[in-house]
Amino acid sequence: MENSRRKFLQTSSIIAASLYSGNELIASEIKQEKPINYGVLVDTTICVGCRNCEWSCKTAHNIPTDELENYHQNRDIFKEFRRPNPKAYTVVNEFENPDSELIPINVKYQCMHCNQPACVSACIVGAFTKNDNGAVTWDTDKCIGCRYCMVACPFQIPTFDFDKALVPDIHKCDFCYDRTTKGLLPACVEKCPVEALLFGPKDEILRVAKKRIQRHPDNYNKKIYGEKEVGGTSWIYLSKVDFSKLRFPKLKEKPAPGVSEAIQHGIFSYFIPPLALYAWLGGVMWVSKRKKKLEEELNMEEK
Amino acid sequence: MENLEIKPIRQKFFTPGVLLITLIALNGLVFILLRFLFGIGYVTNLNDQYPWGLWIGVDVAAGVALAAGGFMTAAIGHIFHREEYFCVVRPALLTAMLGYTFVAFAVFIDIGRWYYIWHPLIMWNPNSALFEVGICVMTYVTVLYIEFMPILTERFLGKVNLPGILKIFNNFLEFILKLIDKTLNKVQFIFIIAGVVLSSLHQSSLGTLMIIAGDKMHPLWQTPVLPLLFLISAVAVGFPMVVFESLIAARSFKLKPEIKTLARLASNVPLLLGIYIAFKIGDMAIRKTYVYLSEINIYSIAYFIEMLLLIIPAILLNFKKVLTTPLYLFISATMIVAGVLINRINNFIVAYTPPYKVNTYIPSFGEFSVTIGCIALLIMLYRAFVMIFPIIAQPKDELKPNIN
Numbered sequence: 001m002e003n004s005r006r007k008f009l010q011t012s013s014i015i016a017a018s019l020y021s022g023n024e025l026i027a028s029e030i031k032q033e034k035p036i037n038y039g040v041l042v043d044t045t046i047c048v049g050c051r052n053c054e055w056s057c058k059t060a061h062n063i064p065t066d067e068l069e070n071y072h073q074n075r076d077i078f079k080e081f082r083r084p085n086p087k088a089y090t091v092v093n094e095f096e097n098p099d100s101e102l103i104p105i106n107v108k109y110q111c112m113h114c115n116q117p118a119c120v121s122a123c124i125v126g127a128f129t130k131n132d133n134g135a136v137t138w139d140t141d142k143c144i145g146c147r148y149c150m151v152a153c154p155f156q157i158p159t160f161d162f163d164k165a166l167v168p169d170i171h172k173c174d175f176c177y178d179r180t181t182k183g184l185l186p187a188c189v190e191k192c193p194v195e196a197l198l199f200g201p202k203d204e205i206l207r208v209a210k211k212r213i214q215r216h217p218d219n220y221n222k223k224i225y226g227e228k229e230v231g232g233t234s235w236i237y238l239s240k241v242d243f244s245k246l247r248f249p250k251l252k253e254k255p256a257p258g259v260s261e262a263i264q265h266g267i268f269s270y271f272i273p274p275l276a277l278y279a280w281l282g283g284v285m286w287v288s289k290r291k292k293k294l295e296e297e298l299n300m301e302e303k
Numbered sequence: 304m305e306n307l308e309i310k311p312i313r314q315k316f317f318t319p320g321v322l323l324i325t326l327i328a329l330n331g332l333v334f335i336l337l338r339f340l341f342g343i344g345y346v347t348n349l350n351d352q353y354p355w356g357l358w359i360g361v362d363v364a365a366g367v368a369l370a371a372g373g374f375m376t377a378a379i380g381h382i383f384h385r386e387e388y389f390c391v392v393r394p395a396l397l398t399a400m401l402g403y404t405f406v407a408f409a410v411f412i413d414i415g416r417w418y419y420i421w422h423p424l425i426m427w428n429p430n431s432a433l434f435e436v437g438i439c440v441m442t443y444v445t446v447l448y449i450e451f452m453p454i455l456t457e458r459f460l461g462k463v464n465l466p467g468i469l470k471i472f473n474n475f476l477e478f479i480l481k482l483i484d485k486t487l488n489k490v491q492f493i494f495i496i497a498g499v500v501l502s503s504l505h506q507s508s509l510g511t512l513m514i515i516a517g518d519k520m521h522p523l524w525q526t527p528v529l530p531l532l533f534l535i536s537a538v539a540v541g542f543p544m545v546v547f548e549s550l551i552a553a554r555s556f557k558l559k560p561e562i563k564t565l566a567r568l569a570s571n572v573p574l575l576l577g578i579y580i581a582f583k584i585g586d587m588a589i590r591k592t593y594v595y596l597s598e599i600n601i602y603s604i605a606y607f608i609e610m611l612l613l614i615i616p617a618i619l620l621n622f623k624k625v626l627t628t629p630l631y632l633f634i635s636a637t638m639i640v641a642g643v644l645i646n647r648i649n650n651f652i653v654a655y656t657p658p659y660k661v662n663t664y665i666p667s668f669g670e671f672s673v674t675i676g677c678i679a680l681l682i683m684l685y686r687a688f689v690m691i692f693p694i695i696a697q698p699k700d701e702l703k704p705n706i707n
Contacts, residue, residue, distance in 0.1 A: 145415020
């Protein structure tokens with residue numbers, strides 16, 4: 001009920017908007033009649049590595065953090081390649097720029113929020129959800145701490161409290177679900193001083209990304225990372241250098257859970273294979289038992 | 304076979320060897336305690352790069368595979384009614400029952416929130432291969448306990464004699480046993496078939512587990528036919544595992560090994576292993592992964608070890624001399640058990656390479672302690688069970704007087 005009402009409001013507002021603006025993109029949204037699926041475009045050619053995003057992410061998620069001032073000044077932290085961890089859902093790394101020694105390349109990492117997430121498919125208790133607005137979120141009330149999501153994730157994103165004995169959590173970027181559902185921007189996007197992060201409907205940010213490549217072909221390599229990787233992700237990246245140099249994994253286009261789910265559902269399609277096996281074994285058991293009984297009876301008669 | 308009788312073994316429980324095993328078990332228990340007190344990271348070398356390690360690879364994955372003797376002998380003994388195998392059915396059932404109990408225990412130790420281990424029962428995700436494995440293993444453990452019930456009633460029916468104040472429960476327990484005995488006899492076949500079906504399902508689903516890891520898994524092992532390979536290898540290792548443990552048990556209890564039965568069992572193995580090896584090599588040929596064997600590294604070496612440990616015994620077990628000589632038979636069976644064990648380790652640990660790898664995972668002393676400690680506990684429980692329950696076939700006219 002709640003959902004359909006929201007959908008109606010959304011659709012009608014989009015219709016109204018498109019009537020006024022005549023925006024083709026928004027018109028195409030109506031045809032799909034889906035709730036808005038958001039994404040973020042990360043332009044690594046704009047990022048200056050100020051790490052405001054790291055700080056605001058921690059603040060938004062109640063993770064203890066240093067003064068913002070120290071984030072700006074501490075450049076030594078870039079000497080080491082860092083990964084998201086239980087105390088930082090997003091991290092910025094620095095790479096050498098082949099074109100300029102003075103201007104390094106900074107890349108922000110966080111959960112990519114896949115369109116068809118491996119973690120959602122893998123989780124034994126369904127603790128992960130791909131929400132309508134694009135966010136992949138984790139439910140602490142369900143999680144049993146098996147860490148299969150970490151095995152499954154192609155981007156090595158979920159992290160785990162290995163040091164906690166009682167209530168270890170899985171930590172990852174939740175696309176600021178609590179904020180975006182209230183109409184606020186994700187904390188990192190809001191705090192970015194140079195608009196290296198662009199939040200918007202996925203289709204629209206993809207269009208912007210393509211336009212940027214078209215307008216400044218010298219500034220970008222042609223690839224949009226996340227457009228097609230593992231079936232597409234909500235967060236997409238632009239870069240001048242090849243993405244493998246920024247340590248993005250080289251991934252295939254088919255969604256990560258595809259093969260696994262196909263096999264899983266094949267083995268269990270309508271429970272026919274297991275039931276057939278059961279029936280066959282039952283038949284064999286019955287026949288072999290009867291045979292044995294018959295043999296015994298024949299032996300008796302002979303005697 | 305007529306001069307054999309299945310009855311509890313009457314020997315002393317503690318020998319110097321068992322004492323050593325007890326120490327190993329205690330050492331494992333210490334680390335299990337530490338894990339529950341200070342968390343998984345305190346005891347293991349697991350981290351965000353390597354979320355799964357020795358406990359999942361060996362205790363769970365290999366444990367399930369090596370407990371396959373239970374469903375294989377149930378199939379051949381009860382479903383195909385081959386009576387010549389009667390003396391291995393109960394030991395294999397016991398191994399499976401204890402083995403699966405320890406698999407569940409290992410999962411309990413490994414998951415971060417052990418107190419939520421029941422969650423999959425009510426929170427379903429049918430897309431998840433792990434969910435399927437979890438549900439199937441839980442059900443199968445229950446089925447194994449039910450399959451064990453007749454042994455329980457055989458041992459205690461009419462003999463319930465609790466000491467002291469517990470005497471008041473005697474009649475009640477006797478009644479329960481009688482009830483189990485009467486009802487179970489008629490419906491046991493349902494559980495026996497269910498056990499075989501459940502085993503086939505989760506043995507294969509264990510193979511599905513790593514498929515979702517995609518490119519994180521080395522191409523030598525990552526293939527869409529993994530579920531099939533896991534199922535066939537479990538089927539192939541079932542009998543060798545029974546042979547392996549029967550020969551060890553015979554040695555340990557100074558009994559004459561049932562070499563004829565074991566030889567018959569093992570004579571099935573070359574065919575089963577042959578099918579597995581054919582699928583493995585066929586898959587390699589189709590996916591052209593042999594290119595990875597041209598360079599010598601940890602992956603190609605691990606692959607060769609795993610395959611040789613299966614190919615050599617598959618050839619050896621064709622010879623009558625090997626089948627009928629306890630030592631040769633034992634060596635062949637051990638190679639197969641080791642081959643499947645290493646295959647599971649390769650699939651879950653060696654083949655797994657995280658995209659942002661900083662250091663290679665090598666299990667910690669604590670992890671080894673827990674794994675080996677659990678195996679030691681399993682051996683001790685096995686020993687206790689065969690001394691309490693009628694499980695192992697022995698000569699009828701035993702010259703030794705009953706100590707008990």
